[in-house]
Amino acid sequence: MEKQNIDWSALDFSYRETDKSYVSNFKNGKWDDGVLTSDHTITMSECAGVLQYSQSVFEGMKAYTTVDGRIVTFRPDQNAKRMYDSAQRLEMPPFPQDRFVQAILETIKANESWVPPYGSGATLYIRPYMFGSSAVIGVAPAEEYQFRVITTPVGPYFKGGAKPIRLKLAEFDRAAPRGTGHIKAGLNYAMSLHAIVQAHKEGFNENLYPDSRTRTLVEETGGANIIFIKGDTFVTVKSPTILPSVTRRSLEYVAEHYLGLKVEEREIPLTELPEFDECGLCGTAAVISPVGSVTNTVTGEEVVFKSGMEKMGPTIKKLYDTLTGIQMGTIEAPEGWIYEVK
Numbered sequence: 001m002e003k004q005n006i007d008w009s010a011l012d013f014s015y016r017e018t019d020k021s022y023v024s025n026f027k028n029g030k031w032d033d034g035v036l037t038s039d040h041t042i043t044m045s046e047c048a049g050v051l052q053y054s055q056s057v058f059e060g061m062k063a064y065t066t067v068d069g070r071i072v073t074f075r076p077d078q079n080a081k082r083m084y085d086s087a088q089r090l091e092m093p094p095f096p097q098d099r100f101v102q103a104i105l106e107t108i109k110a111n112e113s114w115v116p117p118y119g120s121g122a123t124l125y126i127r128p129y130m131f132g133s134s135a136v137i138g139v140a141p142a143e144e145y146q147f148r149v150i151t152t153p154v155g156p157y158f159k160g161g162a163k164p165i166r167l168k169l170a171e172f173d174r175a176a177p178r179g180t181g182h183i184k185a186g187l188n189y190a191m192s193l194h195a196i197v198q199a200h201k202e203g204f205n206e207n208l209y210p211d212s213r214t215r216t217l218v219e220e221t222g223g224a225n226i227i228f229i230k231g232d233t234f235v236t237v238k239s240p241t242i243l244p245s246v247t248r249r250s251l252e253y254v255a256e257h258y259l260g261l262k263v264e265e266r267e268i269p270l271t272e273l274p275e276f277d278e279c280g281l282c283g284t285a286a287v288i289s290p291v292g293s294v295t296n297t298v299t300g301e302e303v304v305f306k307s308g309m310e311k312m313g314p315t316i317k318k319l320y321d322t323l324t325g326i327q328m329g330t331i332e333a334p335e336g337w338i339y340e341v342k
């Protein structure tokens with residue numbers, strides 16, 4: 001199939017419509033069969049549950065062209081499961097996990113010409129989401145829902161190489177101890193926008209949230225988990241209030257089985273930050289963004305990791321190269337990680 005005539009390497013991370021989206025509706029207690037549609041708009045009640053009480057959950061995934069020209073996606077079963085869990089927490093009828101994976105593969109296939117070529121640095125970003133579509137005015141779950149999958153080509157996350165970013169120790173809280181921090185819901189993002197706009201104004205790239213209860217432990221940023229390197233150990237956060245990142249869990253596996261590192265998933269006190277050699281944020285969008293420093297703007301203290309502010313640390317770089325190699329087909333993948341579209 002002919003690819004779209006696009007300057008792939010000039011794409012940024014913004015939305016543009018592709019050919020088809022997938023849509024399935026939940027009505028009278030069941031999900032319908034689902035279809036691919038060219039209609040990129042939604043018509044629904046002005047009183048829809050999602051508009052009144054933010055009943056929505058989502059996922060973020062990518063499709064790539066491998067070195068040998070196959071179109072693949074990465075561990076969609078993990079996103080299917082996470083969206084299932086997210087939906088249950090918000091009293092939404094979960095979309096069946098096998099149908100989720102099928103819908104993702106169908107949608108990628110229908111937008112094949114939009115999957116960027118190997119080596120362009122660009123990928124097809126996939127956004128599955130679900131929301132309460134029927135009218136709700138008294139506080140209650142909606143009765144009708146829509147599950148939708150949209151796709152959009154996005155450029156290389158790092159234009160001109162991956163420069164380490166600066167984190168601000170957040171002055172706000174992200175996730176309450178028994179709240180919704182562990183699910184992928186739009187509401188977690190709505191309330192993080194003020195903090196991120198503030199941080200940007202102050203010259204930081206992201207907020208690093210401490211745990212809300214004690215404010216002494218590292219949690220994650222608004223949209224990415226955090227990883228550290230200390231000698232030959234890969235250290236990451238164990239907490240019930242962070243989002244279980246598919247990228248982070250994959251990196252733990254890569255660290256242990258491909259790079260021979262020790263892996264620790266545990267509580268990380270803020271006071272330990274100066275002891276780490278390297279730091280990175282991980283998520284589907286960037287895979288890993290190297291972190292140069294963390295600043296406490298209240299006390300004025302700043303921790304600069306040993307890898308410095310100029311380039312990705314060597315171990316984070318190896319992790320990045322190995323995981324992206326697995327995704328692009330240049331390094332053999334663990335069984336079940338790569339789903340082929342064609």
Ligand SMILES: *Cc1c(COP(=O)(O)O)cnc(C)c1O
Pocket residue numbers: 060184220221222223224225243244245246247248282283284285
């Ligand atoms: C989506 C997300 C991540 C990254 O998860 P991946 O599955 O790796 O994309 C991390 N933290 C939060 C809060 C997120 O919403």
